[in-house]
Amino acid sequence: MAVSQDIPFAPAHNTIITTQSATNAWGGERTGSEPTLSDRVVSYSIDADLDAAKHAVTGKEHMTWRNRSDREVRSVYFHLYLNAFQNDGSTFFTERKVLTAHGQLRGNAELEKGQWGGIRLQNVQQNGAPLKWSFVHPDGGPSTDETVVRIDLAQPVPAGGTLALDIDFLSQLPRVVERTGWWGDFNLVGQWFPKIGVLELPGERGATQARWNVHEFHFFSEFYADFGLYDVRLTVPSDYTVGAVGKLQAAPEQKNGKTTYHFVQGDVHDFAWVAAKGFKTMDGTYEGPGSPKVAVRVIYPAEYEASAAPTLKSSIDAIGYFSRTLGPYPYETLTAVIPPYNADEAGGMEYPTFFTSEGYKQVEPDTINQMTSDFVNIHEFGHGYFYGILASNEFEEPILDEGLNEYWDNRMLRERKQELVVATPFTKRLGITPHINGFTFERMTATLFHPADPLAQNSWDRLSATSYGTVYSRTATAMHDLEERLGRPALEKAFRLYYQRWHFRHPSVADLRAALIDSSGNAKEVDAVFNEYVYGTAFIDDKVSDIDSYEVLPQAGVTWKDGKQTEVVASELDKEIDKKRSEWDKAHPDAKPGAPGPYPWHSTVSVRRDGVPTPELLRVTFEDGTHEDVTWNDDRRWVRFDFVKPSKVVSAELDPDQHNLLDRDRLNNSLTTKPNGAASTRWTADISALLQALYSALATM
Structure with missing residues (x-):
């Protein structure tokens, strides 16, 4: 039964916010001079x-x-x-x-x-x-x-x-x-x-x-x-x-x-x-510019004693990274709790100055246990900023907490040169220690083929658990790609502005967008990411569809010059071509297969677009080992790029440096004129590593 009231409830649905908050919202920006x-x-x-x-x-x-x-x-x-x-x-x-x-x-x-x-x-x-x-x-x-x-x-x-x-x-x-x-x-x-x-x-x-x-x-x-x-x-x-x-x-x-x-x-x-x-305790401290001396404590059961020291270290490291990249940690304490066996669901949870982690009986270096322990600690501490200090509304805008935090955690791992390790103690003893880049792993779990809900959607109007889970991975992937478009220094500067404006207040997704634009000055790229992925469910899917090459030979037929007609007869032209080839071979006796010959090659590389436009770099490699980069940065659905070079094109690849991880099918980003198992081998390795990671994680639950 509806309740009569003078002040209404916030809407239960259609909660996506596109309007920037007022400058005096929540009392205005905190300057540090307040009591x-x-x-x-x-x-x-x-x-x-x-x-x-x-x-x-x-x-x-x-x-x-x-x-x-x-x-x-x-x-x-x-x-x-x-x-x-x-x-x-x-x-x-x-x-x-x-x-x-x-x-x-x-x-x-x-x-x-x-x-x-x-x-x-x-x-x-x-x-x-x-x-x-x-x-x-x-x-x-x-x-x-x-x-x-x-x-x-x-x-x-x-x-x-x-x-x-x-x-x-x-x-x-x-x-x-x-x-x-x-x-x-x-x-x-x-x-x-x-x-x-x-x-x-x-x-x-x-x-x-x-x-x-x-x-x-x-x-x-x-x-x-x-x-x-x-x-x-x-x-x-x-x-x-x-x-x-x-x-x-x-x-x-x-x-x-x-x-x-x-x-x-x-x-x-x-x-x-x-x-x-x-339970036992282990203590440490953090001291850094702008922060008070922070007493850091880990509370843990005896069965997970191996996790205590790694949890303490990664927590202190996280204070340092977030303080340096966003703003100094303002509190005097941080407590991390490792739940006991059979209470795993109490782990991985955040509160201000207090979070719960995960425990392992063994935490060997360069294993999935050590990597998972570090990531969980960094992630739960990171909530102290995105959920805690920035105080975003986790009900309505989980992207601002879970999503942005996942992104910033992966930036920290990247800075530490720490990749996702998918080795168990057993596989490590066998000498098998595969690694996956953190952002690559996020992309693999982001369901880019069929995103069901916008990232800015609230937490409960979701198609499924899987769709909600992509708030973490798809946000991290989208912010990674925005970082590639704006540049790492520009993106980090923009996040510092976002933090400066909204710490100890309650920002919205629209406020994040405004800070990114105001800091970078690049509304085009920010809006592209927000309109298509944050507020929408668009996808990227660009591919190299064809490579065609032919040798540029003299042409038979009639031409006119200065009012005079000249006719080249095909039979005579063939003899001329053969003669030139023979002379070239004699002059270049040590030429290797694929080396330039007497005539250039005309190659055409065709690219197609099935998703939304995004800036792309196309790297074209020629038979002589040289390559050329061209840019595709418009809204055409397909483009043909032509090259006249001494050698023909043997391969072409879109986004060779992996700036666009939102591309839902990277396997079709490259094409070769000869069979090449590198792509399928790389894809198989990724899948195998992912499965190993998942199976190992399940074994620890």
Whole structure:
């Protein structure tokens, strides 16, 4: 049933944003002179007590929220994310049934008796007055979904005023399904407290009026919230290891077999923590220009001790790379958690200053375990920038987080000269250690032949799990190709501008596009990538279709010159040609096959285009070993390039330096006049390496 309200919800569909945000959106660009890094709209003071046996958290939350709008607010909306794991009727589980039928990603575990989770509101008060609440469905999800709740206020919040609520709640963690939950004595506590939605204003992320952006917890969606201050006390059994978002305040306090930890962190938009029995820690530090001294901690189970040091090193390296290429890391802590065996789905998840990784019993250099460990750590840390500091809306624009982060991670790997290793310890002992360039691997998994959804599409209006998965790989590939068109320095400069404008705010895809254009000055190339791949589902498919050559010989027939007719007889011409060939052979007794002869060759290379236009370089190789490069940079569907040279053309290749990885079929980019197995051999090697990578990855799950 529709709920009467003065402030509408953000749309559930047609969420693609093409209009740039206003310059004063979210209070305007942060200059660094403000008293806080972000405009702190909300603050949470939470006391939480973990019942380790029941995997339940009893919480008392005091929340303050500032009404940034120009009108009073009579109702507010909160996320109760854990209710996604309350029953099969949630939006999360309802969508999972359909989307995982066409491709698999994560979150596929089945919950059994006693393993369900959820949040129960026990008491909500405003200035001592008890409030009523009801569940709503902003996206039209099933009536059984309870991931968004409306709380009606006793006193409206005036424009510019502040709301204070006191909330008592009980959070039951689920057995790990996705991102959060328990297994054994391990508790990853994420999305565990009632969290207010975002009230967007006109000019912010495509909004034309004030609106509540408070989507249900969809199967593929992640999170979006206002920046604020978190002051959290966690009480857990004293023999548990604890890590959390933010910085520990003073020494933990012990009482009656339990220990209370006090964490505080400002200028973030979420809070998660871990409590695990028998886990160990490994510590390090990062120091770099513009950043405070960063205390880096890895929390890990004994079974995955081999992963601790590599996780620490790659995390510290990632702080350095992202600080250098985007902006200095602004926080004093970073915590990485390695989940135990059977809790893999809790791995690979990000929160501000806190992320979860993957563990391996062996992490040998130059193996898939070492490469996967490094990549996961770099990727999850990278979210601290694209999801954390830039605070993009992961519900509606996963490209800005998952996609851009995947791209920037691969840039870091490229700088480290670190390729995707697809060797296992066993194949390494056999001397087999194949490697794949990171961007090549992304291209191979990007489903370029039939992209179902634009990259700018929201996370839930997707054809399948496979289509959502291409947000990672197809975005990385598209940004790679844009980098090739603009140049690496220009692209990196543009991303620094994007970061400078939008850090501690909430950009949209349109804001990214504007920053790329404003920095590079190349609207043509930026728009080409955005219109065709970000906002559309276009593809590139250029190919070399034909190579034709003939020797340029004297021609029989009649010609006129100065009013006089001359006729060349074919029989006489043949004798002349034979004579010239004989004389040439005598003068060049050591000439090798394919060397230039007495007559030049006319060669024609035909290229065809089945997709959208893109700048192409055509490299033509001649029989004498020389080559010539020509440019094809127009919208013609086919072109013939003619060459008159001493030798004939023996091969032609489009994009020999692989600038256009979005080309859906690179196998037809080259053609030779003689059988050449190089292309098929290279393709077979790529496929074999990919299969090895996938099989090895599956073996570790």
